[in-house]
Amino acid sequence: MKKKRIKSPYASSLYWPGGVIYMVLFFIPTVLSLFFSLTRWTLQDWEFIGFENFTLYFSEENLRIGFRNTIIYAVLTSGLKVIFALYLASFLSSKLRATGFIRSVLFFPTLVSTIGVGITFSVLMNPYEGVINAALKWVAGLFGKTTDGPGWLIDPNLLPIVSIALVDVWKGVGIATLIYIAGMAAIPRDYYEASSIDGASTRQQFYQVTIPLVRPAMFSVIILSFVGGLRSFDLIWAMTGGGPGFISDVLASINYKQYTSGYYGLSTAGNVILFVLVSILVFPLSRYLNKKEVVM
Amino acid sequence: MFTRDKGLKSKTKYRSIWADIIGVVVTIIVFILPFYFLVVNAAKSQEESFRLNMSPPEKWLLFQNIAKVISDYDWHVLNATKNSLVLTIFSVFFLIIISGMTGFVMHRKRDKVSGVANFLVLTALVIPPAIVPTIWVLQRIGLYKTLAGMIAIEVAYGLAFAILIFRNFIGTIPKEIDEAAIVDGCTGWNLYFRIIFPLLKPVSITIGIISTAAVFNDFTNPLYYLPGDENATLQQTLFAYVSRYSTQYNLLFADILYITAFPLLAFIFFNKRIVSGMTAGSIKG
Numbered sequence: 001m002k003k004k005r006i007k008s009p010y011a012s013s014l015y016w017p018g019g020v021i022y023m024v025l026f027f028i029p030t031v032l033s034l035f036f037s038l039t040r041w042t043l044q045d046w047e048f049i050g051f052e053n054f055t056l057y058f059s060e061e062n063l064r065i066g067f068r069n070t071i072i073y074a075v076l077t078s079g080l081k082v083i084f085a086l087y088l089a090s091f092l093s094s095k096l097r098a099t100g101f102i103r104s105v106l107f108f109p110t111l112v113s114t115i116g117v118g119i120t121f122s123v124l125m126n127p128y129e130g131v132i133n134a135a136l137k138w139v140a141g142l143f144g145k146t147t148d149g150p151g152w153l154i155d156p157n158l159l160p161i162v163s164i165a166l167v168d169v170w171k172g173v174g175i176a177t178l179i180y181i182a183g184m185a186a187i188p189r190d191y192y193e194a195s196s197i198d199g200a201s202t203r204q205q206f207y208q209v210t211i212p213l214v215r216p217a218m219f220s221v222i223i224l225s226f227v228g229g230l231r232s233f234d235l236i237w238a239m240t241g242g243g244p245g246f247i248s249d250v251l252a253s254i255n256y257k258q259y260t261s262g263y264y265g266l267s268t269a270g271n272v273i274l275f276v277l278v279s280i281l282v283f284p285l286s287r288y289l290n291k292k293e294v295v296m
Numbered sequence: 297m298f299t300r301d302k303g304l305k306s307k308t309k310y311r312s313i314w315a316d317i318i319g320v321v322v323t324i325i326v327f328i329l330p331f332y333f334l335v336v337n338a339a340k341s342q343e344e345s346f347r348l349n350m351s352p353p354e355k356w357l358l359f360q361n362i363a364k365v366i367s368d369y370d371w372h373v374l375n376a377t378k379n380s381l382v383l384t385i386f387s388v389f390f391l392i393i394i395s396g397m398t399g400f401v402m403h404r405k406r407d408k409v410s411g412v413a414n415f416l417v418l419t420a421l422v423i424p425p426a427i428v429p430t431i432w433v434l435q436r437i438g439l440y441k442t443l444a445g446m447i448a449i450e451v452a453y454g455l456a457f458a459i460l461i462f463r464n465f466i467g468t469i470p471k472e473i474d475e476a477a478i479v480d481g482c483t484g485w486n487l488y489f490r491i492i493f494p495l496l497k498p499v500s501i502t503i504g505i506i507s508t509a510a511v512f513n514d515f516t517n518p519l520y521y522l523p524g525d526e527n528a529t530l531q532q533t534l535f536a537y538v539s540r541y542s543t544q545y546n547l548l549f550a551d552i553l554y555i556t557a558f559p560l561l562a563f564i565f566f567n568k569r570i571v572s573g574m575t576a577g578s579i580k581g
Contacts, residue, residue, distance in 0.1 A: 009474070010405040011484035015413065018398035018455055025452035026420060029433055033426030043432055091319065098316045098323075104567055105327045111559035113513045115534045116552040120334055123545070129348045131333060170326070231424045234515040238535065252424075259428060259520070268428045275423050282422050 030275075037272045041265040053269035062246035063254065069161045070250040070277070073236075074229030076165040081176040081225045082218060084169065089180030089214075090206060103181075107174035114171065118238030121167045125152035153240050153248075160248040164239050168232065176221045183217025184210060219289040223282065230278050251277070334556075338362070338549035345546035361550035369540075372525075373533050373551065380530040382443060384512045387450035391507050392500050395455055399462030400488050404474065420456035427520050434521060446522045450511050458503050465499040466492070505566060509559060530555045 037053055039046035057063055088106065092099050109117065124131050133149030140147040152163040191209045200208065211218075233252035236242065242249035242257070249257075255270040329350070337345045339358035366373045402410045402417075430449070431440060439445025469492065477483075477491045515531040522529070528536070534551055541548040 008405060009478045009483035009487060010401055011487075012401065012405065012409065014397040014401040014485065014488060015409065017394045018459070019413075021394070021448060021452045022416065022420070022455060024433065024437070025430060025449055026425060027416070029426040029429035030423070032429040032432070036429055036432075041428075043428075043435065091315070094315070096316050096319065098320050102319050102323045104563075105323050108560075108563060109327065111509045111513075111563055113515075113531055113534065113552070113555050113559075115513075115515050115531050116555055119534065119538060119548065119552060120330055123348060124330065124333065126348065131348065131350055134349070227422055238515075238538075255427070256519075264428045268426065271424065271426050271428070275426070278423055 033268050033272055033275070036265060037269040039265045041268070042262075043264055046265070049265070053266050054273070057266060057269050057273065062249060065246050066249045066251050066254045067277075069248060070230060070252075070274075072158070073161055073165050073168075073232060073250060074226050076162065077168045077172070077229040077232075078222055078225035080165070080169045081173050082221050084173050085176035085180050085221060086211070086214070086218070088173065088177045089184055090210060092177065093181060093184045103177075106177055109171045110175045112171070114234045115238045117167065117171050118235045121170075122153060122239045125163060127151040127154060154244055156244070156247060160240055160244070161236075161250075164236050164248060165229075167239065168229070168235055171235070172225065172228070176225060179217050179221050179224075180214060183214040187213045215292070219286075222289065223286055226285070227278065227282055230281070231274070334549050334553060337545060338553045340546045342544050342546055345549070346543070348545065357546070358550070358553075361546050362554050365537075365547050365551045365554060368547075372528070373530070373554070375526065376528045376530045376533045379443065379527060380512060383446055383450065383518075383529060384508055386443075386447045387454070387511045388504055388507050390447065390451045391454045391458055392503055394451060395458035395503070396462050396493060396496055396500065397485075397488050398455070399459045400466055400492055402459065403463045403466045404471070417456045417459050421460070425453060431520065441522060441524055441527060443522070443527070446518060449517055449521050450507075450514065453517065454507050454510065458507065461503060462496065462499060465496065469495055505562070508562065512558060 036046065038048060038050060040049050040052075041047075092103055096102075125133075127133055127149065130152075132152070136147060136149040150159060153160050187210065191213065192205055195205050195209055231252060232250065233256065236248060236250055236253055237256070240248045242253045251270060251274045255267050255274065258267040258270060333350055335358075336350065336352050337348070338361055339356045340353040341355070341357060344353060366377075398413070402413050434440035434445050434449075439448060473491065473495070474487065477487055482490060513531065514529075515535065518527075518529045518532060534555060537548055537551050541551070
């Protein structure tokens with residue numbers, strides 16, 4: 001113990017590799033972005049122009065759409081994952097023979113290429129030749145009705161971003177379910193035994209025991225999927241490229257478009273806006289959720 | 297009491313048969329059919345795949361199609377496979393080594409530095425990276441458009457999540473083990489790499505699997521930091537082929553299937569490990 005006081009056996013130099021990489025490739029660029037967002041920038045040299053990038057960014061019509069879509073996408077994907085995964089997890093935690101099969105199948109899309117999933121679903125969602133609308137027509141036919149089915153990805157309103165969000169849920173619900181299952185496994189059996197002796201039905205147990213005690217897992221799911229939703233780019237880019245027009249653009253895809261057009265300062269300003277948006281939404285949310293957490 | 301108990305049991309048993317059937321049917325429709333669609337269309341001839349339906353191919357051309365995808369455009373996909381594998385293997389290796397040691401010292405040495413490090417890890421989990429300034433930094437240090445630079449980026453972006461999981465796991469390793477080693481004169485880097493790191497095998501495998509999937513399937517970061525045809529990763533080829541193969545759906549789907557084969561094989565071999573590892577890691581985060 002005396003030795004410890006003289007010189008700690010835990011070497012601070014273990015921080016170095018991680019610290020250097022984090023500083024050079026994450027922290028410094030983040031700080032630099034605050035400066036470069038105020039410049040007209042060619043990557044070789046820059047010209048300071050104050051807040052012009054931001055005023056330009058906010059004056060564009062399609063930016064409003066991008067903002068709206070980013071929020072819709074994040075709320076929809078995280079909301080649906082939180083709800084679906086909760087029911088799926090409680091379904092899979094009950095005594096079923098097919099649990100192993102369903103769990104594996106549910107989880108597999110998480111490992112698959114997002115671009116591959118996006119391309120496949122954009123073909124399935126094709127309004128004229130797609131399998132989904134063909135199936136809808138067939139089902140409608142069973143009830144003696146006719147339908148053309150919705151124009152999933154080409155609709156001029158909100159439908160494209162909603163369709164992409166549904167595919168995102170398809171791909172990500174497995175991992176959310178796993179987090180819930182782990183949370184449910186951690187609930188002591190005593191609570192269920194005690195409540196069933198008191199005459200609680202399965203449904204009552206689900207709402208009165210499972211949901212309150214699975215909160216920590218629920219909050220992990222909310223935060224992880226909300227952050228992922230706000231930053232999402234690849235699925236949207238693979239399915240619609242932000243189109244038709246700018247209908248399904250989000251902040252991340254607008255930033256990419258400005259980057260490819262060579263507006264580096266403007267793209268960096270967009271990055272800062274995304275950064276601020278994520279921070280003002282997620283940090284208060286996580287503080288609020290942490291406060292509500294019950295101690296088991 | 298007993299009768300009620302029995303009643304409950306038989307009730308759940310009765311339900312579970314229907315629940316089983318409904319569960320399996322819904323799973324097949326929602327999750328298996330898209331993959332089935334992918335496989336049958338990847339095995340069709342060009343004219344047949346153009347109809348985009350679910351019917352099985354008249355003649356199975358799966359391997360011919362995949363071979364064509366790999367050899368097309370001067371073996372472009374083969375080169376991309378090499379790039380993807382190099383990128384994934386090196387990124388995951390360095391990620392495990394670096395995040396493990398950081399997580400260890402963060403957990404064991406509680407001081408001002410560990411407080412700051414904790415804060416930085418949590419921020420890095422949430423905020424999006426500043427992309428164009430990162431390109432500028434990479435250009436300054438000569439790593440832009442290089443695989444080495446891309447590996448460093450993947451490590452930097454994967455660090456926060458991996459450190460968090462390592463730190464939580466290290467919390468379950470008793471400090472007495474450190475102390476026994478310290479008494480024997482094993483300190484500093486030796487303490488970590490000789491004594492602790494071998495104990496982290498299960499969590500290292502978990503991180504390995506999660507980050508392998510993340511890096512292998514990463515599209516966005518190589519898009520920004522690793523442009524250029526000869527640098528393309530598999531995800532890049534897939535995206536490029538949407539326009540290249542716009543009339544040859546069979547080849548497009550064969551390419552998707554070829555790329556999916558890598559995680560599929562991993563999934564078949566490590567399924568149990570993945571599922572248990574993911575749950576162990578994620579719940580405490």
